[in-house]
Amino acid sequence: MMCLPASPRALASRLGLGLFVLLCLGIGQALEKKVVRSKVGEEVGLPCCHEIPSSDSLDRYRVYWQKNVREVVLAYSDGNMISKHERYQNRTEMDPWNLTLWVSPVGILDNGSYQCIVQRNSIVVCDESVILFVTADFSKPNITAEVSADSCESTEMVVTCSSHGGFPKPRISGTLNNVSVEWDASWVSESSLSPYNVTGKLVLNVTKDINITCSVEHSGFSKSTSLLIEKTNDCIVPPVPPPYNVIIASIIIVITFILAITLAARYLPRHVCSRCCKHQDSVEEGVKEYTKTSMSSKLTAETSSV
Ligand SMILES: *[C@@H]1O[C@H](CO)[C@@H](O)[C@H](O)[C@H]1NC(C)=O
Ligand SMILES: *[C@@H]1O[C@H](CO)[C@@H](O)[C@H](O)[C@H]1NC(C)=O
Ligand SMILES: *[C@@H]1O[C@H](CO)[C@@H](O)[C@H](O)[C@H]1NC(C)=O
Ligand SMILES: *[C@@H]1O[C@H](CO)[C@@H](O)[C@H](O)[C@H]1NC(C)=O
Ligand SMILES: *[C@@H]1O[C@H](CO)[C@@H](O)[C@H](O)[C@H]1NC(C)=O
Ligand SMILES: *[C@@H]1O[C@H](CO)[C@@H](O)[C@H](O)[C@H]1NC(C)=O
Ligand SMILES: *[C@@H]1O[C@H](CO)[C@@H](O)[C@H](O)[C@H]1NC(C)=O
Ligand SMILES: *[C@@H]1O[C@H](CO)[C@@H](O)[C@H](O)[C@H]1NC(C)=O
Numbered sequence: 182m183m184c185l186p187a188s189p190r191a192l193a194s195r196l197g198l199g200l201f202v203l204l205c206l207g208i209g210q211a212l213e214k215k216v217v218r219s220k221v222g223e224e225v226g227l228p229c230c231h232e233i234p235s236s237d238s239l240d241r242y243r244v245y246w247q248k249n250v251r252e253v254v255l256a257y258s259d260g261n262m263i264s265k266h267e268r269y270q271n272r273t274e275m276d277p278w279n280l281t282l283w284v285s286p287v288g289i290l291d292n293g294s295y296q297c298i299v300q301r302n303s304i305v306v307c308d309e310s311v312i313l314f315v316t317a318d319f320s321k322p323n324i325t326a327e328v329s330a331d332s333c334e335s336t337e338m339v340v341t342c343s344s345h346g347g348f349p350k351p352r353i354s355g356t357l358n359n360v361s362v363e364w365d366a367s368w369v370s371e372s373s374l375s376p377y378n379v380t381g382k383l384v385l386n387v388t389k390d391i392n393i394t395c396s397v398e399h400s401g402f403s404k405s406t407s408l409l410i411e412k413t414n415d416c417i418v419p420p421v422p423p424p425y426n427v428i429i430a431s432i433i434i435v436i437t438f439i440l441a442i443t444l445a446a447r448y449l450p451r452h453v454c455s456r457c458c459k460h461q462d463s464v465e466e467g468v469k470e471y472t473k474t475s476m477s478s479k480l481t482a483e484t485s486s487v
Contacts, residue, residue, distance in 0.1 A: 214294070214310050214311065214312050215309070215312065216311070216312045216314060217311055217312070217313050217314070218313075218314045218315075218316065218400075218401075219284075219287045219313060219315055220315070220316055220317060220318065221286070221287055221289060221315060221316070221317040221348065222286045222287065223286065223287055224283060224284070224285030224286065224287070225283070225284050225287050225313065226276075226281045226282070226283050227282040227295050227311045227313060228279070228281050228297075228311060229280035229281060229282070229299065229307075230299065230306075230308070230309035231279075231297075231299040231307045232278060232280070233277070233278050233279075235278075238260070239257065239260045239277050240260035241259075241301055241302065242257070242299060242300065242301050243256070243258045243259075243300040243301075243303075244256065244257040244280055244297070244300075245296075245297070246275065246295060246296070247295065247296045248266075248293050248296075249293050249294055250294075253266060254266050254269050254273060254282065255269065255273055255275055255282065257275065268290070269284070272285060272286065280297060282295065287315055288315070289315050289317065289348050289374050289375065289376070291313060291315055292313060292314060292315035292374070293312070293313060294310055294311075294312050295312070295313060296309070296310045296311075297309055297310075297311070314400070315348065316348055316349065316399065316400065316401075316402060317346060317347050317348040317376055318346075318347055318404070319344040319345065319346060319347030319351060319377075319379070319397045319402070319404055320344050320345050320346055320347075320404075321344070321406055322343065322395040322396070322405060323343050323344070323406065324340065324341070324342045324393065324395050324406050324407075324408040325340070325341050326340045326341075326408065326410050327339045327340075329384070335386045335387060335388045336386075336387045336388075336412060336413075337384065337386055337387070338384070338385045338387055338410065339382065339385075340382070340383045340384075340385055340410075341380060341381070341383075342355065342381040342397075342406070343378070343379065343380045343381075344379050344397040345376070345377075345378040345379070346376045346377075346378070347376060347377055347379075347397070347399070347402075348375075348376050348377060349399055349400075350368055350370070350377050350379075350399070351377065351379055351397045351398055351399040351402075352398050352399065353366045353379050353395065353397055353398075354395075354396045354398070355381070355383075355393065355394050355395045357385075357391055357392070358391055358393075359392075362383060364381025364382065364383055365381065366379060366380070366381045366382075367379070367380050367381075367382075368380075379397060381395060387410055387412050389412050390411045391410050391412075392407055392408070392409050392410075393407065393410060394406070394407045394408075395408075
């Protein structure tokens with residue numbers, strides 16, 4: 182039934198694909214399904230399998246647009262809308278000639294398989310599925326680098342790449358100076374049908390300048406960011422040795438100074454004193470000697486005079 186083209190136009194387009202025969206032989210019916218992609222917030226048209234000829238009118242048809250087999254999105258009978266799903270209220274419209282289902286704005290929950298069934302006078306004209314793949318773009322990845330340990334030869338860094346608000350669950354990949362690297366990835370999403378936030382982490386030993394790239398991708402979508410991390414050379418003025426040298430030098434200077442003061446305090450005043458004392462003593466002695474001599478000479482004179 183799926184192989185019966187509903188109109189010459191559809192037949193032409195199918196023959197054009199060259200897959201028509203294979204599909205009708207039943208080899209891989211899944212391949213036959215049309216696929217339409219749309220981004221959240223956009224308008225999308227899901228094609229049906231029949232175009233009403235201008236000589237005919239929608240009044241003579243029944244059209245069902247269903248989702249995931251059971252859920253009726255929209256139904257027309259005798260030219261009137263007979264059913265409309267609440268979730269699609271004010272978001273759907275059907276083209277009255279080619280029966281395309283227009284959805285705007287598209288939401289993540291609209292992702293799924295849709296089926297268009299067309300009947301004319303209770304006879305099925307066509308029944309075809311179309312898959313709607315809904316995607317949402319991720320934000321441009323944001324890379325940040327934080328130093329976790331630093332030394333003269335290498336700097337250990339925690340590099341984080343994050344992107345948010347996309348759908349479906351993405352892959353996160355990267356390169357480090359052109360060589361691919363594996364991010365330690367984690368995903369957050371409120372449910373399997375909610376936007377995802379993705380975060381990748383890397384612990385790097387930076388020994389030279391590096392150029393790191395982070396890419397977030399899903400079916401046909403990819404966004405990436407690069408970050409240049411420069412290894413700052415801390416070795417020009419080695420940060421560890423100076424304190425030791427300074428401390429040792431300071432200690433030596435302080436000890437020398439204290440020693441100098443101690444020595445000065447102990448010997449310098451005495452030296453000065455002993456010098457001046459000796460001088461005084463010798464003067465006194467000289468005087469005494471002089472007195473003694475004069476006295477003795479006096480005495481001698483006295484004695485001689487006696
Ligand atoms: C159906 O018609 C609309 C305009 O009325 C057009 O934009 C759309 O491409 C058509 N779809 C198909 C499948 O022919
Ligand atoms: C659809 O639109 C009408 C008027 O434009 C509004 O009254 C109604 O609440 C809307 N329904 C939903 C589900 O948004
Ligand atoms: C979207 O719908 C298709 C078709 O039903 C399904 O294969 C796919 O897994 C769905 N995507 C998500 C993210 O659920
Ligand atoms: C990147 O992430 C950092 C830290 O989380 C934040 O401060 C900065 O604003 C972000 N930049 C962009 C462009 O989002
Ligand atoms: C590295 O990048 C340069 C351009 O920046 C490119 O020409 C070269 O092929 C890349 N090497 C590898 C191994 O990917
Ligand atoms: C994802 O990230 C955005 C922006 O950073 C934030 O507002 C939102 O709450 C996050 N979602 C989840 C499920 O964590
Ligand atoms: C980083 O490299 C230095 C020497 O280059 C090494 O001593 C250190 O263990 C490395 N650290 C890590 C986390 O690989
Ligand atoms: C980093 O590498 C990426 C691709 O590998 C390249 O596009 C970008 O220009 C490079 N950035 C710098 C600053 O070298």
